[in-house]
Amino acid sequence: MTHxxxxxxxxxxxxxxxxxxxGLGYxxxxxxxRTDRIRIYVAAPGYESPRDELPKKLYAMNVTRCTLPEQWGGDREPLEGYP
Structure with a gap:
């Protein structure tokens, strides 16, 4: 047989x-x-407020579920310190 x-x-x-x-599952x-997008709302970077107070302005971001932790509806491992 040839090369x-x-x-x-x-x-x-x-x-x-x-x-x-x-496996085809992978x-x-x-x-x-990578194709399942979800819209999340985030505050500006560096914004800190008491837990009961909502930020004045939220920004909408479309991200894939790959980027989110499990407790936020994603596929990554849960974040420490969050419920």
Whole structure:
């Protein structure tokens, strides 16, 4: 078998091995995590106020669930010190 045929076989087999080894679930979860957007409202950086008082102005941000911790509806590990 020539080197070209062997290389072509590996190039065809690599995606199949990846999909079977990782499972289609990994690919689906990655796609869903990156495309599932959620709108959150945040205060300006550095803004601090007592817990009972809301900030004067909130800014809307569209982010993916990959960037949010679990307790805020995302997929990342929970933040320490937050309920």
């Amino acid at each position: 070209a045929k062997r290389a072509m076989r590996w190039m065809l087999a690599a995606p199949i091995v990846f999909i079977v080894g990782n 690919i689906g979860r990655t796609y869903e995590c």
